[in-house]
Amino acid sequence: MPHLQPDPAGLRPRRIAHLDLDAFYASVELLRYPQLKGMPVVIGGGRRCADDAMLQDHGGLPLHQIQLARFPRLGDYTGRGVITTASYAARQFGVGSAMGLMKAAKLCPQAILLPVDFAEYRRYSRAFKDIILDIAPLMEDRGIDEVYIDFTDVPGGQRDGGRVLARLIQKTIFQHTGLTCSVGVAPNKLLAKMASEFNKPNGIAIVLEQDLQSKIWPLACRKINGVGPKADQKLHGLGLQTIGELAQKEVDWLIDHFGQKTGAWLYDAARGVDASPVVLDSEPVSISRETTFERDLHAVRDKAELGAIFTRLCQQVADDLQRKAYVGKTIGIKLRYDNFKAITRDQTLSDHTADARTIRQTAGQCLKRVPLHQKIRLLGVRVASLRPVKDALVYEQNRPLAQTNKAQEASYLIANEGQLF
Numbered sequence: 173m174p175h176l177q178p179d180p181a182g183l184r185p186r187r188i189a190h191l192d193l194d195a196f197y198a199s200v201e202l203l204r205y206p207q208l209k210g211m212p213v214v215i216g217g218g219r220r221c222a223d224d225a226m227l228q229d230h231g232g233l234p235l236h237q238i239q240l241a242r243f244p245r246l247g248d249y250t251g252r253g254v255i256t257t258a259s260y261a262a263r264q265f266g267v268g269s270a271m272g273l274m275k276a277a278k279l280c281p282q283a284i285l286l287p288v289d290f291a292e293y294r295r296y297s298r299a300f301k302d303i304i305l306d307i308a309p310l311m312e313d314r315g316i317d318e319v320y321i322d323f324t325d326v327p328g329g330q331r332d333g334g335r336v337l338a339r340l341i342q343k344t345i346f347q348h349t350g351l352t353c354s355v356g357v358a359p360n361k362l363l364a365k366m367a368s369e370f371n372k373p374n375g376i377a378i379v380l381e382q383d384l385q386s387k388i389w390p391l392a393c394r395k396i397n398g399v400g401p402k403a404d405q406k407l408h409g410l411g412l413q414t415i416g417e418l419a420q421k422e423v424d425w426l427i428d429h430f431g432q433k434t435g436a437w438l439y440d441a442a443r444g445v446d447a448s449p450v451v452l453d454s455e456p457v458s459i460s461r462e463t464t465f466e467r468d469l470h471a472v473r474d475k476a477e478l479g480a481i482f483t484r485l486c487q488q489v490a491d492d493l494q495r496k497a498y499v500g501k502t503i504g505i506k507l508r509y510d511n512f513k514a515i516t517r518d519q520t521l522s523d524h525t526a527d528a529r530t531i532r533q534t535a536g537q538c539l540k541r542v543p544l545h546q547k548i549r550l551l552g553v554r555v556a557s558l559r560p561v562k563d564a565l566v567y568e569q570n571r572p573l574a575q576t577n578k579a580q581e582a583s584y585l586i587a588n589e590g591q592l593f
């Protein structure tokens with residue numbers, strides 16, 4: 173049996189939970205509009221006339237009394253938006269996150285379509301995280317609807333493998349917010365993340381060290397958090413479908429095929445080994461902006477338009493970073509082609525930055541590395557490997573002034589507006 177990481181004190185076995193809200197955005201909307209419960213609901217696109225008309229015209233009735241017939245339907249949608257979240261009832265029709273709304277409309281035209289309301293989701297996000305922190309203080313924030321929690325030393329955290337504490341947290345979140353979540357509790361983050369999916373929605377799954385072969389090994393390699401579509405494709409090419417099959421491979425063989433770092437990581441992951449700590453007060457992982465175009469654009473024929481959009485995205489990301497007081501080191505781009513295939517590229521700089529010009533230059537370098545003969549429907553810019561600017565101030569002082577000169581930055585951006593690279 174593979175050896176799993178003991179907790180540093182060696183007293184109690186490590187118990188780590190991954191908690192993930194169920195269909196979060198859709199669930200928040202159902203709290204606002206309980207009359208939609210059990211109906212297919214999809215969240216996506218921007219605020220549209222139909223929603224505004226509905227809200228204006230509901231004659232001052234409370235939101236929960238708006239008649240079903242008044243809600244906008246997916247079948248009436250025209251545009252280029254994508255689904256952010258689909259309610260479980262909508263998922264029955266085969267619609268899901270990241271699907272184009274027009275495509276989803278063909279599968280489930282009767283679904284209610286609601287616009288994304290991030291302010292409301294953030295409010296609920298803070299609420300459920302505060303509830304968790306009251307019960308179990310060691311929490312790692314992993315985004316708007318998921319967290320890791322270190323159960324090891326929390327009362328109830330060891331009982332029944334963590335089930336008792338998981339149930340308490342689940343129940344308290346539901347009582348206070350009306351939202352359901354799914355929890356996986358395991359010896360580490362890697363396994364907990366997989367486990368939280370086992371009994372979705374509103375489920376709890378416990379994975380113990382001895383469950384590796386029965387619960388983890390039958391899963392597809394893609395279920396390992398960190399195995400993306402590309403690595404998965406490569407694993408398939410090598411004849412490896414399941415984590416169990418991956419676990420049969422020698423570390424040297426994996427390193428030969430995937431390089432030192434990834435090979436060694438895959439070897440451990442397949443054995444359920446992951447020593448990564450639960451990081452408290454987690455910073456955002458990345459800051460990004462993306463846009464779906466009104467019409468598909470071509471890199472050559474629509475170069476000026478695309479260049480202007482690209483520059484604007486970089487400027488927005490830089491503004492976001494500066495406003496939130498972060499600097500980042502890894503600059504990335506995301507493209508979605510007209511056939512919906514997405515591609516990402518990134519580049520890591522030697523220094524952290526929040527400088528629009530640097531982001532634009534680096535993102536341009538990334539863009540040079542992708543095929544551009546096909547039309548594009550979406551473009552995104554992302555800055556990752558973030559750190560708070562407080563620490564960065566020390567660094568900024570040692571930096572050539574020219575690079576932080578705002579005026580110069582602005583003139584560069586204007587001069588390059590019509591350029592792609």
Ligand SMILES: [Mg+2]
Nearest residue numbers: 192193195317
């Ligand atoms: Mg979720």
